[in-house]
Amino acid sequence: MTNELLSIRNVLNKNQRQLLSRRNVVATGIGYKVTGGKRASNLSLVSSALGCDTRLKAVSLQAGDNLVDAAIARPINAHDVTDQILEIGTIQGTTSGVSGMAIKKSGRTTGLTRGEVLQVDVTVNVQYGEGKTARFTDQLLAGPMSQGGDSGSAVLDETNLLMGLLFAGSDNTTIINRIENVFTSLGVTR
Amino acid sequence: MNRRLLGMLVLPLFPFSEGTRKLPPIREVKAKHEAEVLALPGVVSVGIGQDKEGHPVIVVGLDRSRPETEAQLPRRLEGYPVLVQRVGSIKAQ
Numbered sequence: 001m002t003n004e005l006l007s008i009r010n011v012l013n014k015n016q017r018q019l020l021s022r023r024n025v026v027a028t029g030i031g032y033k034v035t036g037g038k039r040a041s042n043l044s045l046v047s048s049a050l051g052c053d054t055r056l057k058a059v060s061l062q063a064g065d066n067l068v069d070a071a072i073a074r075p076i077n078a079h080d081v082t083d084q085i086l087e088i089g090t091i092q093g094t095t096s097g098v099s100g101m102a103i104k105k106s107g108r109t110t111g112l113t114r115g116e117v118l119q120v121d122v123t124v125n126v127q128y129g130e131g132k133t134a135r136f137t138d139q140l141l142a143g144p145m146s147q148g149g150d151s152g153s154a155v156l157d158e159t160n161l162l163m164g165l166l167f168a169g170s171d172n173t174t175i176i177n178r179i180e181n182v183f184t185s186l187g188v189t190r
Numbered sequence: 191m192n193r194r195l196l197g198m199l200v201l202p203l204f205p206f207s208e209g210t211r212k213l214p215p216i217r218e219v220k221a222k223h224e225a226e227v228l229a230l231p232g233v234v235s236v237g238i239g240q241d242k243e244g245h246p247v248i249v250v251g252l253d254r255s256r257p258e259t260e261a262q263l264p265r266r267l268e269g270y271p272v273l274v275q276r277v278g279s280i281k282a283q
Contacts, residue, residue, distance in 0.1 A: 022282075069282065099238070099239065099240050100240065118239055118249075119235075119237030119238060119239040119249050120237065120238050120239075121217055121220065121237060121238045122235055122236070122237030122238075123224050123228065123235065123236050123237070124234060124235040124236075124237075124251070124280055125228070125234045125235070125280065126280050126281065126282055127279060127280065127281045127282065128281075128282050135228075139237075141235065141237050141239075141251075141277075146283055147283065148281075148283045149283065150283050151282060151283040166283070167282060167283065168280050168281060168282045168283055169280060169281070169283050170277055170278030170279055170280045170281065171278050172276075172277060172278055173235075173251070173277040173278065173280060175280060
């Protein structure tokens with residue numbers, strides 16, 4: 001299974017295996033307009049996992065402050081999904097990100113990379129295409145460990161405890177949603 | 191005399207020097223000031239980091255070199271140092 005999608009369980013339906021990723025990655029998979037060539041490979045990648053009649057539950061970007069950029073999707077066939085993350089293995093639980101925490105992710109573009117949480121409680125303006133900016137609060141900031149196409153990657157500490165969802169960055173910075181905010185916003189748990 | 195009472199007697203002798211003054215929580219200080227900081231040209235982020243000694247600092251991220259913005263930023267906010275870093279333009283990935 002792809003490293004951009006993270007298998008989780010919905011608290012409302014404990015036996016239903018679901019997929020968590022950045023909203024755009026999931027939306028792309030169900031036929032939302034693909035913007036730019038970078039998303040093109042996501043289309044086949046997610047489509048093949050989810051099929052075309054997948055239902056989407058998204059947390060929309062709001063006019064005010066945002067906490068997460070995430071969505072969940074239900075695979076047509078639960079056997080198509082495993083709990084394994086490419087190059088990382090099995091998630092051992094969850095933890096809360098703190099300054100100085102050593103972290104890693106496995107992403108589509110840059111593969112397995114490592115970094116460190118440099119800032120917490122970050123309020124940050126994130127660009128979504130030309131002229132569109134969304135402000136996020138309570139984010140985690142790490143050094144450079146991702147590029148375009150890596151968003152939606154699960155971010156874990158060195159003991160494979162899940163701590164965040166990667167979604168944005170610059171040449172020298174990576175921005176991560178706190179996993180506790182992701183789970184609370186979507187009403188899911190692991 | 192028990193230790194707590196002894197502490198109450200000793201503490202007021204050194205209450206107001208800069209080094210020992212109790213600062214408000216850094217999250218509160220950042221929350222209070224971040225809107226005005228983010229309103230300055232080129233500021234893309236405000237967060238809580240640590241200096242080399244592990245002390246909490248408020249970190250202001252700029253999209254590029256912005257001497258005029260840097261000149262407007264305070265060196266400290268309610269006792270906490272303000273560090274300025276160039277983080278570049280942050281984009282959804």
